[in-house]
Amino acid sequence: MLKVLIAGTGFAGQGHADAFRAAGAEVVGMVGRTPGVVRDVAAKKGIAYSGTDWQQALKVCRPDIVSIATPGGAHNDPVRQAIEAGCHVFVDKPMTESGETAVALRDIAQAKGVKTAYAASFxxxxxxxxxxxxxxxxxxxxxxxxxxxxxxxxxxxxxxxxxxxxxxxxxxxxxxxxxxxxxxxxxxxxxxxxxxxxxxxxxxxxxxxxxxxxxxxxxxxxxxxxxxxxxxxxxxxxxxxxxxxxxxxxxxxxxxxxxxxxxxxxxxxxxxxxxxxxxxxxxxxxxxxxxxxxxxxxxxxxxxxxxxxxxxxxMPAVAGETEQCWHYLVREFLRDIRGEAVEAYPTFHEGSQYQQIIDLVRRNCSWTELDGSNERREKRP
Structure with a gap:
């Protein structure tokens, strides 16, 4: 059975855990920022291991897959460390905080040969x-x-x-x-x-x-x-x-x-x-x-x-459209990891492309400044 380690204890972390379990994986650990919170959430979800040290969790749990369910600004280091440990990676959107870091993670994942999924999943x-x-x-x-x-x-x-x-x-x-x-x-x-x-x-x-x-x-x-x-x-x-x-x-x-x-x-x-x-x-x-x-x-x-x-x-038989879409993508991701034929799903290719597009749009460089010289003027006799 494929083993999964979850990063994040909130709505997304708990939703990812449910989705992986429903698809037949074993959720072996959960990591969060606050000791009391991660301990309580892991106990509620029946997850054996909980902690606040991501690298330690990778060593102890030895997961096949990591699921990143934290805000996008906290994705870069945990994803990089998981790839270096040979884990397949499921990451919620946004992939990272910038196109530059997203492209770097895409390239590292490709070089390592791990599979990736990007949960722009609606x-x-x-x-x-x-x-x-x-x-x-x-x-x-x-x-x-x-x-x-x-x-x-x-x-x-x-x-x-x-x-x-x-x-x-x-x-x-x-x-x-x-x-x-x-x-x-x-x-x-x-x-x-x-x-x-x-x-x-x-x-x-x-x-x-x-x-x-x-x-x-x-x-x-x-x-x-x-x-x-x-x-x-x-x-x-x-x-x-x-x-x-x-x-x-x-x-x-x-x-x-x-x-x-x-x-x-x-x-x-x-x-x-x-x-x-x-x-x-x-x-x-x-x-x-x-x-x-x-x-x-x-x-x-x-x-x-x-x-x-x-x-x-x-369609997965779960309540909530967000949860239903997570379940669908996780199911496709696990099938692919197991070597089954699946249709294309969003990966770090799309995640890095989307982050680069977001960077471009945020620059607000699409405007052409007008100085008034192009205004139509009525001819006078």
Whole structure:
């Protein structure tokens, strides 16, 4: 049985542990920052080994696989050490805090010959898998453009943490765009030709609050009075809104496909978040920011298209779309490690490519400055 060591004790760490167990692996250890927390979580999950020293855990547990479920800024050293120990690596998004470190890890993994998986995993929601099949079957003709729109209206008082800092793997590109880029790549093809974009920090700062451990419960710690003069504040240095334009070369058409990725984390939505794939003879609409809602097919009129039974039967029987997607990718990863035939899944190749794209977009170098000389002037008699 393949042995797995988990880095991280929060929502992702516990979710990864459940996914590997469900796929038939043995979770032999868990590592976290705080002794009491990692001890309690490991006991709750029935994991024999717990500790705070990653290198010691690698020596004691001797895992076949490591699963990295910490914020992206803490990925580089543990991943490098695991690869050097000969472990296969499953890493949650973002892969690291920068394109440079992500590329270095990709190259080290390739040289060592270990397998890698990169969990930009919402490409495995049932409706996205359905859309992928329909596009491949020619249901919309040749793809022409894609539209990904989401507005989350997040609370500005969410406590300061890793999500507010670029060096810790925060920002909406790292934690939203990675998923939508993976979704679009899986449906229309993964050859990305060009990219341009801009980002904006709409937040500026966030209150510093003690006691936040589980990322999914951070709203419970929002201060009741954000105007309290005794509050301490941390500075955000990441984007909370972004617009990215990309061109893909799809195997299903001759012309490049235009894609728009638009996200505002602090902005209220009016209509539903959605992903739409347009083509020369039809279109596919997926409801929801990661396309996990119903699928509608346009062939002269919009009609909801039922999920094929075989796709429904392939989905892991777990609650929560995040957890379901982790389970799906982990299952594919383990099958590959065991030598079974599997379809391509996201690896460090995609992870490093996405981090390089994020670096480019964050530079905000896509603008052409206008000095006013190009303004139209009316001729006077």
């Amino acid at each position: 490409r495995y929601t049932p409706s996205v898998l359905h859309a992928r099949r329909l596009v491949a079957q020619g249901a919309i003709g040749a793809p022409t453009e894609v539209e990904c729109i989401s507005h989350f209206n997040l609370e500005r008082g969410i406590p300061f943490g890793w999500s507010h800092r670029a060096e810790q793997g925060g920002g909406r590109l790292n934690n939203n765009f990675t998923h939508t880029l993976s979704i679009v790549s899986s449906v229309i093809g993964d050859r990305i030709l060009r990219v341009a974009g801009e980002v904006r920090d709409d937040l500026g700062r966030a209150p510093i609050v003690e006691g936040v451990h589980d990322f999914t419960k951070r709203r419970d710690f929002i201060p009741k009075d954000l105007g309290d003069p005794a509050l301490e504040w941390g500075e955000s240095n990441v984007e909370w809104s972004y617009t990215v334009l990309a061109q893909f070369q799809s195997p299903f058409g001759d012309q490049p496909v235009s894609a728009l990725f638009r996200h505002g984390a602090l902005i209220p939505r009016f209509h539903d978040d959605h992903i739409v794939f347009y083509g020369t003879s039809g279109a596919i609409y997926l409801k929801g920011h990661y396309g996990s809602g119903p699928l509608y097919l346009w062939d002269g009129a919009w009609r909801e298209h039922p999920l094929p039974q075989d796709i429904a039967e392939e």
